[in-house]
Amino acid sequence: MRPIADLVIYEEDLSRINACLSALQRKARSAAILLIDTSGQLIASAGATDGLDTTPLASLAAGSIAAAGALAQLLGEKEFSFVFYDGERKRLHLSLIGSRAILLVLLDQNSAVALVRLQVKKFSREMEDIFTELSRRPNSGAEGKSSPSKPAIGEITDDDVENLFGKG
Amino acid sequence: MSFINYAAREINCKLVYYGPGLCGKTTNLQHIYKRVDPGAKGKLISLATETERTLFFDFLPLELGTIRGFKTRFHLYTVPGQIFYEASRKLILKGADGVVFVADSQIERVEANIQSLADMRQHLGDQGIDPDKIPLVLQYNKRDLPNVTPIDELQKALNPRNLPWFEAVASQGIGVFETLKAIAKVVMQELQKKT
Numbered sequence: 475m476r477p478i479a480d481l482v483i484y485e486e487d488l489s490r491i492n493a494c495l496s497a498l499q500r501k502a503r504s505a506a507i508l509l510i511d512t513s514g515q516l517i518a519s520a521g522a523t524d525g526l527d528t529t530p531l532a533s534l535a536a537g538s539i540a541a542a543g544a545l546a547q548l549l550g551e552k553e554f555s556f557v558f559y560d561g562e563r564k565r566l567h568l569s570l571i572g573s574r575a576i577l578l579v580l581l582d583q584n585s586a587v588a589l590v591r592l593q594v595k596k597f598s599r600e601m602e603d604i605f606t607e608l609s610r611r612p613n614s615g616a617e618g619k620s621s622p623s624k625p626a627i628g629e630i631t632d633d634d635v636e637n638l639f640g641k642g
Numbered sequence: 643m644s645f646i647n648y649a650a651r652e653i654n655c656k657l658v659y660y661g662p663g664l665c666g667k668t669t670n671l672q673h674i675y676k677r678v679d680p681g682a683k684g685k686l687i688s689l690a691t692e693t694e695r696t697l698f699f700d701f702l703p704l705e706l707g708t709i710r711g712f713k714t715r716f717h718l719y720t721v722p723g724q725i726f727y728e729a730s731r732k733l734i735l736k737g738a739d740g741v742v743f744v745a746d747s748q749i750e751r752v753e754a755n756i757q758s759l760a761d762m763r764q765h766l767g768d769q770g771i772d773p774d775k776i777p778l779v780l781q782y783n784k785r786d787l788p789n790v791t792p793i794d795e796l797q798k799a800l801n802p803r804n805l806p807w808f809e810a811v812a813s814q815g816i817g818v819f820e821t822l823k824a825i826a827k828v829v830m831q832e833l834q835k836k837t
Contacts (some may be wrong), residue, residue: 481645486648513737515654529703540733628710630834635827638706
């Protein structure tokens with residue numbers, strides 16, 4: 475299996491991703507959308523996310539997609555293209571964007587599943603193109619020129635990490 | 643796989659606690675959850691069986707502060723230790739930036755530790771991660787029990803490369819934060835090399 479490369483996102487990448495997610499959220503008439511890395515980290519979101527605890531949602535969605543992928547392989551399938559959870563008031567549509575990211579679409583009573591599936595398919599291609607570009611670009615934090623949108627992180631010392639933990 | 647978001651000035655790292663069944667992986671996370679300030683932690687999610695054995699994973703997000711102006715988040719995961727959850731263990735290692743191997747110090751668990759470490763190396767390789775390069779810290783847990791293997795024997799069996807290691811009694815919180823700090827340091831050093 476190919477390793478997952480580190481993901482580095484700059485201001486301009488996030489603007490493109492956010493524009494794409496907002497358009498999908500609007501056109502799919504969904505309540506909210508999360509874009510999640512396959513290792514479980516939230517990359518970006520759109521829609522009504524204020525009441526959502528997005529960090530564990532992202533982690534659990536990644537776990538769910540990973541389990542679905544493993545189930546598919548056990549059954550001789552390459553993958554299951556999406557996972558759907560159907561609740562009384564809310565529904566979740568999870569799908570893979572290439573091998574790199576997961577799209578979580580939260581549907582409410584105003585959303586239509588067929589519309590969501592159609593729009594997700596359409597926008598997945600666009601998202602996949604963005605991630606292909608990101609994966610081809612070398613990590614340029616310290617190598618590239620530092621700018622307001624690409625500030626170098628600088629040297630990280632053991633004391634920096636110690637300070638994170640305080641006296642704990 | 644670390645995720646650096648320059649737009650939001652965030653660094654996100656995934657740390658996985660690995661080890662044989664009942665070695666104390668979940669206990670480590672429970673102690674961290676108990677001790678960290680409420681504002682610096684999210685919910686502790688445990689996907690466990692009715693008997694409180696880990697079924698899929700435990701998850702604890704920590705946001706402890708900033709380094710060089712970047713919010714630094716550590717996402718802590720445990721794997722299920724029981725032998726028959728092998729498929730789940732493999733999935734959780736995906737994208738890991740660092741691993742804490744929690745060994746059970748009891749004499750009768752030596753073989754289980756060795757087997758689990760071999761299993762971990764195999765699964766890391768399956769995920770495209772070089773087991774000799776990923777940041778790794780060992781924790782020798784349950785040092786308070788009477789029937790423990792001497793440290794030098796554990797070192798010979800589990801830590802031939804002499805990676806950072808800690809004695810611990812996770813149920814009392816001993817060694818828990820020392821281990822977490824150590825893996826955080828190694829992971830951040832690696833991250834710095836890459837950026």
